[in-house]
Amino acid sequence: MNFNFHMPTRVIMDEDCILKNSFVLKDIGHKALIVTGAKSAKKNGSLQDVTEALRKAGIDFVIYDKVMSNPTVNCVYEGAKYAKENLVDFVIGIGGGSPMDAAKAIALLAVQDKNKEELFSCSFENKVLPLVMVPTTAGTGSEVTPYSILTNDMAQTKTSISTPLIFPKLALLDPNYMKNLSLTVTVNTAMDALSHSIEGMLSVRSTTFSDMIATESIKRITQSLDKIQIGKGITSGSNITMDIREKLLYGSMLAGIVITHTGTSAVHSMGYSLTYFKNIDHGRANALLLPSFLRFVSKNEPLLVKRILLAMEMETTDEFETFFLHLLGEREKLTMDEIERFAGIAIQAKNIVNSRVVPDKEDIIQVYTRSLHL
């Protein structure tokens, strides 16, 4: 039994946990840069809670609220410049994956001089501003990972920075901020988290420990998604109970711990082109590909796939596909030209070889075709 476990982030999950734990922020720094998007953190109450907690703790702060979906490299350089100008000594990311991932890159670039070419090489000096994360969606798990995923226009895809330096010091999880998320965002982000845990189990780096966490995560998310399937009385995000919101947030955090140890695999590699070129939401992109990819894996690793299905209380890959098709509704379509091009990009991604059954280019084309050439 070989394994490696390292996840140093302190995680606190509780309703109103930010205000209850304002004193904890005092130990982290004296002046914060809050990194967030233009709108959602203002609407869902998270920004107000954070600023109130900072005031209560006597901590000064400035706000950088220009993070877009799928943040670009330029955006994080701009944020880092703002951090330096304002002499902040820690960074708080509030939002979905985009602001949290941007916050991580900003915390690095605020104290390290790296040009755009060097940024993805992941060779950093041992310094970073401490990070606090407040997720406002339940999907990315970025609050407990050492990854920052940025849109890399040079490589025409999303590329990750991976270094233990950007493990957040503290993650504050309050399901209240998800109360008004739309049904679509809720489902897309939940499918992203589910994909993390499933891909974690399909990874060559999976361990007994990561599988235990992945199994628990898959159970929680599947049970929750099952309750919000179309036709079960839930017609909008506001119908979703706090109990489901909590389970999704817990499940996505667990999935973050999983990919911290296993990385993601071919599904993410293939999904990035759908987001980059077709503007398909990240979680949805994974979910579109997952059923066909699982079918591909099951040919070589049927027992491994059985374990995943068991956690979902399913028997077959058909059932698995039906589950996702219900959640996805009408699917996007790709031309064969697009598929050929995306497969060419995906096959070069570093997480392709992370899969226990490594697909070749032809396999990738088949998975894309079965999923999106309808």
Add this chain to the structure above:
Amino acid sequence: MNFNFHMPTRVIMDEDCILKNSFVLKDIGHKALIVTGAKSAKKNGSLQDVTEALRKAGIDFVIYDKVMSNPTVNCVYEGAKYAKENLVDFVIGIGGGSPMDAAKAIALLAVQDKNKEELFSCSFENKVLPLVMVPTTAGTGSEVTPYSILTNDMAQTKTSISTPLIFPKLALLDPNYMKNLSLTVTVNTAMDALSHSIEGMLSVRSTTFSDMIATESIKRITQSLDKIQIGKGITSGSNITMDIREKLLYGSMLAGIVITHTGTSAVHSMGYSLTYFKNIDHGRANALLLPSFLRFVSKNEPLLVKRILLAMEMETTDEFETFFLHLLGEREKLTMDEIERFAGIAIQAKNIVNSRVVPDKEDIIQVYTRSLHL
């Protein structure tokens, strides 16, 4: 769903993991103090592996090998003096719970001036020497906890220092060092770990997350102990397979993560007197008390007890008791005078109130009586 998770130690488990990871030690410090006991680390190969890894990494070291079982406060002051004299900048604990716990206290006292009265107050400045742990028994879980348990002659019991400062930076787990542990030590330490996970589930501080880990730990340890029950062909420690050794080491590390979050409970409070006054091994002391304590809890919390029994694949507290009685063999005896005295000490311990069903002094007397007044 409220919870709090924090376990920043990097854990690497693998055969020969110390030599394979010597480069990791370079990032920790330049001169190490190795803290260990007089004999076992020399016999089981762990000390040699550590010194070889340090030499390979070009790290200087000195050795303090005077840690006795149930280390005293004097011992850790002596170790801290030695650390200061030798200007070490990190500490490596090798051994069972005793050397690891001593190493933690030494790492604190090497950089903080605290007298013996202040030591257990747990109010420290924010500084400590980094810690590396190499467990050579599978019981204490100290490699992943923020606790150091010392014999406190002033209070006539064992008392714990608890501070996140003493979370090890790195734990290196190699089951090879357990190969020649006697059957008695193997069983005693495994029962200690099992007690940690069970007490964790009985704690008011248990969470969904800690319960997941506790359940996995209880399963692994019970299955392993079941295989080394007397009469199943195993007559000495050397008959125990590496597979069982690995599961026990994994299970005890998980149990350490559990008590990091839940603390121990009344069983440990009661067990300390058995060790302090009757010289009964710590793990055995817990195991002697556990069946009667579980019976006591089951009156008020039958469903909670059912969950523990389920993880052990048992149906009743009778089965639970039979399992432990087989492992314990002939039990020690206490007089009613001793029981009265020990109950008086236990009722004052801080982890008594940690139990979901808090026993009063009369309950404690009954548990002692049922367990040891035979």
